[in-house]
Amino acid sequence: MLHLITYKYNFIPAGEQALHIVFPEQINISENQLIQELASQLRDSYEDEITDIAPAYRTLTVYFDIRKTNYFKFSNKLKKFLVNYTLEKKNTYGRTFEIPVCYDLEFGIDLADVASFGKLSIPELIEIHSSTRYFIYMMGFLPGFAFMGNVPDQIAMARLEVPRSSIAPGSVAIAGKQAGIYPVASPGGWRILGRTPVTLYTPDNPLPPFQAGDSIKFKQITRADYEAIKELDAHGEYQLKVL
Template sequence: MSTFKLTYKPFGESAILIEWPQKISIAILDDIRNFSFKIQHSNIKYILEINFVYSSLLVMYKSKKINYFDFKKELQFIYNENLIIKNNLKTTIWEIPVCYDIGFGMDLPFLSLQNKISIEEIISIHSSNYYTVYGIGFLPGFLYLGGLSKKLYLKRRETPRLEVPKGAVAIGGKQTGIYPGISPGGWHIIGKTPISIFNINNKKPCFVIPGDKIKFNPISKEEFDQIKSEKEVKLKKVD
C-alpha cells in the first residue's frame, strides 16, 4: 500500500526520477528502500540501475524495450502493491575511526570561532551521534550522512578547495560526510579517517549502503598511523 504521494519525471532518454516530499526523513528513506527492494525483486527485465539519495529515486532502464509512459505505470503499480518487505531491510552500524588532530581538521578553529563552541566540544558532539546514510554520491563512495547536531551546522565554504584529501571528514550545512578520494570540495574539514570508504578493487567497492548508520570513533595521531600502516583493516560493526 502506498505511503507517500510521489512525482514521476523523465530523466534523460532512459531514466525515471521519482521524488518524495523534499525533506530529510527516516520514514521517507525507509519508504524509498522498500520501493527499491520491490523494484529489484519484480519481474522487470529491462532495468539497468537503481540509485537513491535523500528523497529521490533514479531508475535507469532500457528505453528500447519499453517507453516512458508504460514503464511509469509499471513502477506506480509496484509502489502501490500491498507487499510488506520491511523485515528484509537490514541496517548495519559501522564504527569509523577518525583523527581530529588539528593537522587533519584544518577547519576546526574556524568552526569553533563561528559557532562559539570549543574544539573539544565539537569533537565530543560529532563523535557521539549515530548518523544515517541517506545516499551515496557525488563521488563514488561519498556518504551523505544525516543526524548532525544543530550546534555544528555551518554553511559551506564560499570558495571550495581545489583539493580535499582522501578520508577527510567534513561538515557542509546540516550534513557531515567523508571524502572517499582526493577531489575538490566546499565542506569544512574537521578530521580524517585512515579507512578507505571506496576501493574499486574490492568485490564490493563501497561496504556501506543507504540505510546503514555511521558512528565516528575518535583516535589519536599515533593510532591513525598504526591503522594506516596495516595491510588489512577489519571494520567494526556496532551491535
C-alpha cells in the first residue's frame, strides 16, 4: 500500500467553486496513476458536493457545489480525507491501443530534424518511436487529444519556437518528453513524425476509444496501407486493435 503522505501536495483555490490539488512538477506515471485513482475515490466519497473533477499531469481540479459548501469547509474536509488515504501502488497500464502510422516524408515533416537531433537515421528514429508504449496522462487541449509520455530521451526534441498555423488531422507528434496525435486541424508547435489514417474525432463521435490511464503503441504502415485503412475508416469499417 502507498500512503499519500509520501507525496508532497498543496491546495490552491481556483475561483469560488473549485480548487487545485497540486503535486510535484514532473511527468511521472506513478504520480499520475495516483491522481487518477484519487479522482475516482473523491467522486465516490463526495458525490453530493462535487460537481466535476479533472485529473491532469500533476494536478487534480475539484469543482464543488457552492450552494452546499465553500472553499474553506471543503478543502478542510479533503485534507482530512487525504491524511488517511492509501493507494494500492500500481505499475500497470490500462488498455493498450495500437494506432497505425504512416511515416511517409510527406506526413512526417519533422522526421529529418528529429533524426538529426538524435544522431539517427530516419529508419532508426521510426523504430524507436514505434517501439515505445506511451501512457496517456490526460485528455485535453483539443477534443480527443491525448497527452502521452514518455518519449525516449534520444528523440525528445523540444517543440518549435514558432508554431505552425495549421497541422493536419491525424498528425502524430512529439514535444520533448510528450507525445500526441492531433485529432482535428489545429495550429501547433509539436514535431510531426507521421500521420494516422484513423479519425479520432467527429462532432457525432467526440470521444476516442482510449482515455487517461490507457496507453498507445504506434504501428508503422506503408502509404498503401494508409490509403486502405483511411477508406475503411471512412465507412466505419475499421476498429483500432487492443493489444
